[in-house]
Amino acid sequence: MTYTTMPFCDLLDSSKFQPEKENPALASKMDGGYVVTRPRHTRRPRRTFTLGFTDFSDAQRAAVDQHFDDMHGGSSIFYFVHPVSKETILARYTTDTTLQWTYSGSGHTPLWSVTFKVQEA
Numbered sequence: 001m002t003y004t005t006m007p008f009c010d011l012l013d014s015s016k017f018q019p020e021k022e023n024p025a026l027a028s029k030m031d032g033g034y035v036v037t038r039p040r041h042t043r044r045p046r047r048t049f050t051l052g053f054t055d056f057s058d059a060q061r062a063a064v065d066q067h068f069d070d071m072h073g074g075s076s077i078f079y080f081v082h083p084v085s086k087e088t089i090l091a092r093y094t095t096d097t098t099l100q101w102t103y104s105g106s107g108h109t110p111l112w113s114v115t116f117k118v119q120e121a
Contacts, residue, residue: 003090004070006118007063008053009081016052016115017083021045048094049080052115061101061112068099077121091118 024040053064071078074093081088094117105111 003079005079012083013052013054018050020048046120048119050117054113055111090121094119
């Protein structure tokens with residue numbers, strides 16, 4: 001299967017980068033006051049990344065919007081290049097991700113910023 005690569009991975013704003021790792025443990029409280037735990041699944045915990053772009057032009061914004069539309073939000077998988085390790089990761093937009101762009105330009109220089117999340121597939 002062929003996957004596309006998220007555009008502008010090299011332009012991610014490092015101040016918005018936040019890696020997380022899910023906790024796959026399930027816990028059940030017992031009558032005796034103790035807790036029994038087990039893993040939800042056997043795969044290793046997935047990573048979630050909060051990412052963002054700052055001061056994007058109209059054309060760059062349109063390209064990111066088009067990629068989001070092509071992926072049907074979080075329905076399809078794509079390649080994401082980790083901004084620190086440069087590792088190529090199969091990921092998808094999280095189901096709670098919406099692209100809410102913030103305008104910060106002036107005059108003839110429109111600039112846009114956005115923050116969003118992707119999760120390892």
